[in-house]
Amino acid sequence: MSKGKSKTLFDLIKSLDKNEKRYFKRFMLSEGQQEDRKVLLLFDLINAQSEFDEDKLLQEAPSLKPSQLSNLKAYLYEKILQSIRQFHLAKMGDVQIREQIDFAQLLFNKRLYQQGLSCLRKAKKLAIANGNLELRLEIIKLEKRILLFTNSHGTTSQVDEIIRETSQITEQINNINIFSNLAIRLNSLYTRIGYIRNEQEYLKVKDYFHTTIPPIEEEKLSSIEKIYLYRLYVGYYFFIQAFENGYTAAQRLVALYESMPLLLQGNIESYLQALNSLLIAQNKLYKYAEFVETNQKLHSIDLIPSVHINESIRIRLLKYYYVHEINQYFMTGDFSKGIELIMNGHEKQILQLMNVLDKHSVLIFYYKIACLYFGAGQFRHAVRWMGGIINIPNADMREDLQCFARIITLIAHFELDNRDVIKYYIRSTYRFLLMKEDLHLFQKYILGFLKKLHDDPDEEELTRRFVELRNQLLPLLNSAYEKRAFLYFDMISWLESKIEKRSVQVIIQEKAALRLS
Template identity: 35%
Template structure:
């Protein structure tokens, strides 16, 4: 596939990611270097810019470079593009400015201009501390200590004490932040590997793991960065044990931390967006419609303000989080038909951002589109989108999404009257599911029911739907089973069959009743 070839060559992907202004900036930068227009790396840049797919043979046919030279020319071009991007005003932020000042101070130090170097370092250190860049601040102090030990001043004794105390405080804060960030990352790793806890044994294991690794801290002494990692750790623990109210609590603390420190939104827009995504996810899981709607509106409003950072990565994340939750809003409200215009917008967005969206998130979008079509009875369209997920053999996705895609596919085939191959479909689905470990009870009951469909007479079908409905209802509030219904609202589907109404109407009635 062409896309796979593109992704293999890092230089090609980098060139294709450049905006028009970044390409113009690169050519201006190269011009300032006084590089000959026939320079090989510039020629390579122009060729790659015009190619749609990376093609080494096409590059070599141009005759400006030999095969054995190409890797060196590519490496040189890659480096020059990065330098050009670093100089681009759109990529300048406080973090880069501090690093630049540290570089300047290092040059001055090596020239023996100690006083000038210390002056720059002092300003850079203040900027780093104010902006919670404590790792760089620690680096700056270490260089200050080196210079002070060679540049003798009358205040050296008091200066030595001051730098020693600062270094010790920053070191302690950095160690704590490192422990918390490690814990957060480890919990996220467990989540990706095993998913949510499915029984008491797993619950106790995760709880002990979390408590054993949580460092001792005083919340009043924590800075922005330490609090952020602390809230992240608690959030991932809460997700793992399916305590969605606690998820909401820590996601809210995470987002409020940014609103209390608005300069941090500009410096860390990705963390701000992710915090909002987890907040919305927790509100969706707890079915808190009012807070969900307000949080989504607030996220859209803030992220569209002129001062909000706006690079390619931020744009892709905004698209991913906002549209994913727009779908969820329609699922909560039962307004499936009103959600249909989102489909074209999302397909356009996927094409626009595909180089920065991983395959898993694209498949999640397809599942949401399939669910939307299923809700309004457009079962063939639902099947078409599920097929994109099921046929993607190379995809490393969370097992629960693959599982529910197959179950919904079976239900949609049944609903569409496509029962000529239902037996074969049930067998292949069953074969896939028995390979999975720790199926939800909801999934097991669904498989059992669908497997027995062929033996049920038409006049008995309604009674069987009622039986399954009553059986599954007991799992709706089960601590380890309830999440299954968020992927596939089986109970609403069964009710729609029993009452002979559309799925979206059943969900809409349920929503109106619970929001009176």
């Protein structure tokens, strides 16, 4: 086993919880093979390491020969996967379906056709409940084999039903492939650039969407097809900043899952994604009461019957918990409270979480936390967290966040009276925005304002310039594409705080109170 594969084995062992490790040892001992004792020894040695070290393994266990180690590691990896599969069998719908299909295949090979068909009926019932069309198609293929390979070719009605079901499922899978392919294509573009920036991008995305998606009679779609369709709509509408439409699609998606408890239980991660989409829409539209209610659903996932919280779900839940706790403080303007309850109490846990998240999610955390600190008037911390975005090695991701991170960092340096730093950063920010083709009126006005600070205006002149900048920016709130800038940073409230000589937090809290009343 190569070094890369050794690291894979190490990561797999470290991902196991205590119950899984205990079960694995029982699983291996139950097989009772002499070779398995060496495998258990290897498991314990790797489990005790904080970093994988093959030389140390061999020193600690002379009975493990270097010539054997590669095969032992490969065997251990396979056995761990087998034990995990067995341990979680009752909690994983797809695995249960696959097991019944395998049983049916074995029984058919023994010519025990009726017993095999009984297993297929169980498998089909589970597949329908879990919405697994691919496995339903596999079940039908086996049913066809029985009709072909036995003298009993079935009644005409049986044959017609199998043909009808095959055509129906094939059409559903085809629709789902179209919806999901379009969704990941749009998500890939969103992950790179963020929200659409201009008319040209909007028309390009709109044209691609409407020419790719087939004519749809929604009432004729199955529940599974609707799930994929609503997911697609959510992503598309969010991308083009049509948040009301995205909100409606997210509502329908959540309601669809909640109307089918068995499907929800078997697809809990997809349900979590649906709740996340609804929370995002409610946040953007300031539907605070609804946001709180949906957030409560997110925090009550473990109360749903038969739900197993695996590691993947646990990480997703943590990500959503923290992101939407921050969003809730953004909605109320209680930035200082957010810092106190989230960052002062959970910064270590958030940093640990960020170590296992994808790069896109990490960028979002950096940005939201930086804005939380900015709103609380803690500008040094805001600069520090924005630095996580500005210094990211892969610059081909969320170009919008990278651009606005630089803008907000400049404003934070202004608050810190770092005039020399501003002078340098303005030039580099100009270059970056030009390179990313994101130098629009919003950015031009702000950079122009900051650039003129070198003449060191007195307080009266500075206030006049704040008013002038606010008057330049206000019309952009009604611009279809320029208004996107205010999704990233409430520049108007910051300017009003400078004009009125009050904290930006107080200004935003007053607006939030009016908006939420």
